[in-house]
Amino acid sequence: MKKCFLCMLACAITLLFVGCEQKVEGNVYVLKGQIGIDAPVKVYLVSFSATGEQRDSTVVKNGTFVFKGEVTKPFQAILFVNYDTAASYSRALNDRISLFIEQGKITLKSSDSIKNAAVNSPINNDAGEWSDIVKSLRTLRTGLYREWGVLRQNETLSPEDKSARIKAFEIKNDSISEIEKELARDFVKAKPDSYYALHSLFSLIAGYYPEGDEAQEVFDLFSEKLKATELGSEIKERIIKWKATSIGSIAPDFTQNDSVGNPVKLSDFRGKYLLLDFWASWCGPCRQENPNVVKAYHAFKDKGFTVLGVSLDSGNDARDKWLQAIAKDKLEWFHVSDLKGWNNDVAALYGVRAIPSNFLLDREGKIVAKNLRGEALEETLDKYLN
Numbered sequence: 001m002k003k004c005f006l007c008m009l010a011c012a013i014t015l016l017f018v019g020c021e022q023k024v025e026g027n028v029y030v031l032k033g034q035i036g037i038d039a040p041v042k043v044y045l046v047s048f049s050a051t052g053e054q055r056d057s058t059v060v061k062n063g064t065f066v067f068k069g070e071v072t073k074p075f076q077a078i079l080f081v082n083y084d085t086a087a088s089y090s091r092a093l094n095d096r097i098s099l100f101i102e103q104g105k106i107t108l109k110s111s112d113s114i115k116n117a118a119v120n121s122p123i124n125n126d127a128g129e130w131s132d133i134v135k136s137l138r139t140l141r142t143g144l145y146r147e148w149g150v151l152r153q154n155e156t157l158s159p160e161d162k163s164a165r166i167k168a169f170e171i172k173n174d175s176i177s178e179i180e181k182e183l184a185r186d187f188v189k190a191k192p193d194s195y196y197a198l199h200s201l202f203s204l205i206a207g208y209y210p211e212g213d214e215a216q217e218v219f220d221l222f223s224e225k226l227k228a229t230e231l232g233s234e235i236k237e238r239i240i241k242w243k244a245t246s247i248g249s250i251a252p253d254f255t256q257n258d259s260v261g262n263p264v265k266l267s268d269f270r271g272k273y274l275l276l277d278f279w280a281s282w283c284g285p286c287r288q289e290n291p292n293v294v295k296a297y298h299a300f301k302d303k304g305f306t307v308l309g310v311s312l313d314s315g316n317d318a319r320d321k322w323l324q325a326i327a328k329d330k331l332e333w334f335h336v337s338d339l340k341g342w343n344n345d346v347a348a349l350y351g352v353r354a355i356p357s358n359f360l361l362d363r364e365g366k367i368v369a370k371n372l373r374g375e376a377l378e379e380t381l382d383k384y385l386n
Contacts, residue, residue, distance in 0.1 A: 212243025241351030281325035314341030
């Protein structure tokens with residue numbers, strides 16, 4: 001009897017110290033938070049996907065909260081704290097933190113607000129390590145952008161002096177970017193199994209407009225295990241598309257409707273130099289670049305050059321906004337769109353993941369240049385058409 005009692009006591013002690021940390025199995029995550037807030041505030045877990053915003057919420061009790069759910073693959077989310085429990089959720093809530101949700105246990109701890117929390121899980125630990133590595137670079141870049149803001153508003157400088165300072169800014173910024181890329185490459189080499197690195201550093205190293213072979217070289221730095229994940233498969237597909245749209249390749253043919261429903265086929269433009277221009281009415285950088293495209297169009301339209309715009313607009317009033325932007329910016333060329341936003345079929349075919357983005361095709365439909373900005377478009381057309 002005594003032996004049995006001791007056995008039961010040992011089990012009770014084991015449960016006391018171990019039972020609270022039960023192993024999380026399967027496609028399940030458990031996010032446990034501990035923050036230095038005594039009041040009963042509300043916490044929102046928000047993520048975004050192709051189907052829209054996903055939101056869960058809970059109340060902080062005695063400074064703790066828990067979120068549980070199923071997760072088939074890691075995803076990024078934001079935790080918001082709402083100190084006014086009577087108010088509704090808003091993306092403008094200031095106390096927030098970005099983190100990854102992944103299978104297993106995730107812990108979050110802070111002695112005060114949630115924005116100062118430390119998040120502990122394999123992916124979040126890698127994210128924190130990378131943040132520490134580039135902390136000094138981010139400080140440099142913040143100071144540089146502050147200088148840029150002052151420079152843009154300075155009306156006392158001569159055009160020559162302002163141009164020289166802008167060039168100096170660009171050189172400094174490019175230098176920081178190159179250092180960041182090298183640090184990212186070293187990080188991947190040291191952690192080829194890091195999901196965070198594949199998710200967040202692949203594009204930093206390869207660039208957002210990579211040639212297929214360059215992207216493949218970066219992808220090959222990662223482990224075969226990581227390449228076999230869903231994210232790895234998605235990147236493989238992107239690389240295939242980037243290789244198919246690399247300089248020297250014949251541009252993939254497609255048909256998409258114009259603003260009145262008439263089908264427009266890419267290969268119908270053979271015999272002319274064509275700028276395939278991806279943009280959207282809501283895209284500020286696109287609208288800023290449009291005057292350069294307009295200028296080039298009028299300079300070379302009589303020499304065998306034209307433009308085909310592909311809009312990534314979407315939403316209930318997308319067609320009206322698209323047409324209004326065409327009229328306002330005086331884009332007097334052909335336009336097509338399926339009004340599916342980032343899911344535009346042509347954008348998917350060309351592997352476009354950032355706009356503005358463009359491809360210059362020669363008379364045979366071969367891609368001869370990509371992502372020409374500012375004066376570069378006219379300079380390139382001058383080389384081919386004059």
